[in-house]
Amino acid sequence: MQGCGVCCSAVVAFSGVRDRLSGDDAARAYGFLNGALNIVPALAPLLGGLLASAFDWRAPFWFLCAYGVLITLLVIIWLPETRPADTLRVKGLPIKQYAAILRQPRFLAFAFANAGALGMVLTYVSLAPQVLMTEGGLTPIQFSFAFGANGFWIMFVSMFVNKAIRKAGRPFCLAMGFFTMLLGAVLLVAGMQIFPAEMQTHWALYMFPVAVSVAGLAFTVGPATSYALEPYQQQAGVASALQGFIQMAGGASGSLVIVALPVAEKLSLSLMMLLGAALAFIAWRCSRKMRGSLTALK
Known part of the structure; x- marks a missing residue:
């Protein structure tokens, strides 16, 4: 039941x-949402x-019950209807619309960039205990304070990303997402x-690279989400739901496969960081060719 509520809330937001x-304004808003979404699971434990x-x-x-109420x-009381008056209404499940969006390489490139960044965070969370x-x-x-500090760090970087989008643009932020995940x-x-065996269990050798790499999540999600959803003004809900599904399912699947590999925990996480960096790099290459456009779905 709670999972259904989470899915509905994410699509609405x-x-x-x-x-x-749209454009940079949307990217900054998505970055703010990303910071808020990441502080919650960090503080929840x-x-x-x-x-x-x-x-x-x-x-x-x-x-949770009181919070939900x-x-x-x-x-x-306060959330207005955001759907434009000329939005196309779809009866039943929008299967044709989903299929049409999935045939767009632009959408897939940015959606999978989000999936790679989220998969990196899920892998870190899975291996951290x-x-x-x-x-x-x-x-x-x-352990809870370490999680909380990392969540606040993501929120802080997300605030910086909002300024970076305004000053340097979305392609720059995607490039930074690729660079920080690779550096992590x-x-x-x-x-x-480099460090001797007796120091390998020190928390800093895990959390410092993680802090560098999760900054890539903050740099990637806002711009990538705005690029993915930008063409679908008439189908914002359909595109948002599909983008969220790819991000969550793709990130979870990638993390599950990486964690199942018969290698050390830190090596598993580094492989997921490399995968996230590669997907962010592809998204950055696509962003350099982008021009604002609207895609109509029949």
Whole structure:
């Protein structure tokens, strides 16, 4: 049930931006949404742990229930309809529209760039307990603070990206996304090769390259999402849903495959960073050829 709510909320948020904004303005809005979305899962373990410790295991669920009621009231009272009056209505499942969008190389290039960046973060999250707690010896509270700090870092970089889009443009930000994810992979592998065995379990050898690489997520998601959805003014909801599906399913699938490889945890993460960097590079190459356009779907 909560997963359905998350999917609906994401489609509403991203399609609402496409309905009202385009170009660099949309990229900055998507970057802001990205920062907000990433701070929540970073702080959730800390908040959930504190609530469960102070009360019992049911407390986090009661908190989510109350939060859901509050958000529902806010949506009913203050969220306006963003859909343009001339939007084409589609009866039933928009299968033909999905198929038409999936035939667009531009859309796929930017959607998979988002998937690669998210897959890198999911891989980091999946491997972090083993690397930081089991091998690194961090306590649950220390682990939660490390997650929270990384979430705030993503939010801070997202704020910087909003300014960078205005000053340097979206292609520059995609190039930075490629560079930071590549640099994170290089630093992670270099740490494995340079430092002695007794230092390999230190949390900084994992979290510092991760901090560099997750900056690539902040640089990539806003511009890539705006480029992917830009042509679909009349089908913002359909395109947003498909883009979100590719990002989530592609990122999760890539992370699952990488984590299943019979290699060390840090090497697995570095491989996912390289994949994310490669997809961001492809998106950057595509962005250099872009011109604003609207695509009508029959």
